[in-house]
Amino acid sequence: MSDTSLSMLTLHALKRLVAEEKLTPQAILDDLLARIQRLNPALNTYVHVDPDALRSQLADVLKQPRRGKLWGLPVTVKDNLCVQGQETTCGSKILAGYRAPYDATVIAHLKAEGAIIVPRANMDEFAFGSSTEHSAYGPTINPWGGGRDRVPGGSSGGSAAAVAGDLAVAALGSDTGGSIRQPASFCGVVGLKPTYGRVSRYGLVAFASSLDQIGPITKDVEDCALLLSVIAGHDSQDSTSAPVAVPDYLQSLRQPVKGLRVGIPELPVEGLDPQVQTAVEEATAVLTKLGMVRVPVKLPHIDKSVATYYVVATAEASSNLARYDGVKYGTRASAAGSLMDMYLNTRNEGFGDEPKRRILLGTYVLSQGYYDAYYLKGMKVRTLIKYDFDEAFQRCDVVLMPTAPTPAFRIGEKSDDPLQMYLSDIYTISANLAGIPAISVPCGFSPGALPIGMQLLAGPFQEEMLLRVASAYEQATDWHQRSPELNAAKA
Amino acid sequence: MNTGQLHEPLTVDCRVVDFAKRVCYNQAQYMSVVSQDTVKQVALLARLKLEGHQLAHLASQLDSILAYVQQLTSVPTDHIEPTTHVLALQNVLRPDAVKPSLKPEQVAALAPASRPPFVAVPKVIEVRR
Numbered sequence: 125m126s127d128t129s130l131s132m133l134t135l136h137a138l139k140r141l142v143a144e145e146k147l148t149p150q151a152i153l154d155d156l157l158a159r160i161q162r163l164n165p166a167l168n169t170y171v172h173v174d175p176d177a178l179r180s181q182l183a184d185v186l187k188q189p190r191r192g193k194l195w196g197l198p199v200t201v202k203d204n205l206c207v208q209g210q211e212t213t214c215g216s217k218i219l220a221g222y223r224a225p226y227d228a229t230v231i232a233h234l235k236a237e238g239a240i241i242v243p244r245a246n247m248d249e250f251a252f253g254s255s256t257e258h259s260a261y262g263p264t265i266n267p268w269g270g271g272r273d274r275v276p277g278g279s280s281g282g283s284a285a286a287v288a289g290d291l292a293v294a295a296l297g298s299d300t301g302g303s304i305r306q307p308a309s310f311c312g313v314v315g316l317k318p319t320y321g322r323v324s325r326y327g328l329v330a331f332a333s334s335l336d337q338i339g340p341i342t343k344d345v346e347d348c349a350l351l352l353s354v355i356a357g358h359d360s361q362d363s364t365s366a367p368v369a370v371p372d373y374l375q376s377l378r379q380p381v382k383g384l385r386v387g388i389p390e391l392p393v394e395g396l397d398p399q400v401q402t403a404v405e406e407a408t409a410v411l412t413k414l415g416m417v418r419v420p421v422k423l424p425h426i427d428k429s430v431a432t433y434y435v436v437a438t439a440e441a442s443s444n445l446a447r448y449d450g451v452k453y454g455t456r457a458s459a460a461g462s463l464m465d466m467y468l469n470t471r472n473e474g475f476g477d478e479p480k481r482r483i484l485l486g487t488y489v490l491s492q493g494y495y496d497a498y499y500l501k502g503m504k505v506r507t508l509i510k511y512d513f514d515e516a517f518q519r520c521d522v523v524l525m526p527t528a529p530t531p532a533f534r535i536g537e538k539s540d541d542p543l544q545m546y547l548s549d550i551y552t553i554s555a556n557l558a559g560i561p562a563i564s565v566p567c568g569f570s571p572g573a574l575p576i577g578m579q580l581l582a583g584p585f586q587e588e589m590l591l592r593v594a595s596a597y598e599q600a601t602d603w604h605q606r607s608p609e610l611n612a613a614k615a
Numbered sequence: 616m617n618t619g620q621l622h623e624p625l626t627v628d629c630r631v632v633d634f635a636k637r638v639c640y641n642q643a644q645y646m647s648v649v650s651q652d653t654v655k656q657v658a659l660l661a662r663l664k665l666e667g668h669q670l671a672h673l674a675s676q677l678d679s680i681l682a683y684v685q686q687l688t689s690v691p692t693d694h695i696e697p698t699t700h701v702l703a704l705q706n707v708l709r710p711d712a713v714k715p716s717l718k719p720e721q722v723a724a725l726a727p728a729s730r731p732p733f734v735a736v737p738k739v740i741e742v743r744r
Contacts, residue, residue: 222725223725225717225721225722225725226717320701320702321701321702321704334699334700334701360709363707364700364702364704364707366702366704425690428686428687428690430683431683431684431686431687432687434680434683434684435684435687442661446661446662449662450727451726451727451734451736452722452725452726452734453725453726453727454727455727456727456728461737462737463736463737463738463739465737466736466737467662468662468663468664469664471662471663471664472663472664475663477673480663480665480673481673481676481677481680483661483663484654484657484658484661484663484673484677485677485680485681486661487657487658487660487661488649488653488654488657488677488681489684491657491660497688498684498687500697501687501688501690501692502687503697503698503699504690504692504695504696504697504698505687505690505692506697506698507692507695507696507697507698508690508692508695510698510701542676542680543676543679543680543683546680557698558701559701559702584701584702
């Protein structure tokens, strides 16, 4: 069996072939489903796929009179986005059986453009994690790394691994502290976290409401721009979405970057893999060769971002997860008893260890006597981190830094050391705290043939700038064209 | 004092404890930040039942995470406003108009137990004898 599939192509390539009538949407979906069937048992990128539901969805789309921007093209979605009538479990047992009664706004936007929605990409339970090992439905395996022993990153590890292994053409993930960018980096694909408020969160199962954003995970920057142009925009259903006009993101591609300033921050290098450091330095050289000007910038509080994040994010999470108590949705512990017993047993059986850890931490930092020392302090340091970026963007157009301190680590390597796991988000977390957009693009490989990603950050609502620089870099390099070797025997 | 109280019942003079806490905060010298009993109490407030090995395991992990988080105390934040929202959004208002929404029966059907249009739960009100 030859190792080719239409799902290896990008959305924009497939779109062109469909428009030229060289391909049908049926052929694309058939190829995608065949590849999922062949490779998903080994990689576990999807929690569940329903081929019949997808085929009937396609039949409905083909009847639509209008051909939207994504007409007949499959887009994979993370298991924390509500798709009407489909199970949405957030990688958790506690939501097993929950069928969303409505579409998330991003899903409605994709459907309006004729996309075929492919649920449910695997994820760390409630998006708590950086490895997709903390899923109630088993870990996802990174398609890179010949030994099949590497994590795909997380929490959108299922989405990123599916795009990398061509079990998806393109995908949506969500990013609260790096959950789009870090897996994109580990899997050698492109991942964008938009500005807070750029994309509606309505229908995204909430983790930390002041940090969460939905964004694209794609094979190249053009697909990223295409998906962002579909999902971005103000939504009256999300009062934190911003009434800011959506530009034509595809226009920002292939624009010259000559004269733009790239800010290089001094970073905490403890734990930074020298291979990653070298790859990012070489990427800086590529950007300066394209005419960008390198300027030093300071982010003096970035080394406090992990500590700040684990106070702010867990506080919000403990509050958001209070709703899972066996009353309104999902599962209820079978043991009869008082109302209190029902709460305790349901949450005890339904949540895995990581949600329990975060609920505990969040409840603790919000409790009387500790609120000021932890939560209030965290929110103040958050302000200082935001000021750092405000200052930096006075001096430069984009900031460049690694996405993750290392390439993909081994399965099990950090799963019982939560603090080490949290530190793998050290470079991504600050963008969420400051609310600014950031993109991860492939920028090299380790000697062990594992992908390395670099991260570009820009000021609020400057996604065009990110896409412009990322696209220029991508045109000048060929990292994004490499694919992991996957065949049925090996997988 | 209130149901959110986390401390053990104090058998020593409160002033001594307060002084010790102040010294600890100032010097960021918590060796053990949180006791197992406190974790058990916090768990109960969060409607989690932790016992035995799981309690000990999570308590020690929580302790090391909190010890790491202590580094925030070294950042001067006098006169710094806390960030509650990253965008400079004002109050968000919309017209108070009736729009279609989910039917009560649809919502009740999502519950693990229901008597539509109601959600069913174990008895809450007890009769005092």
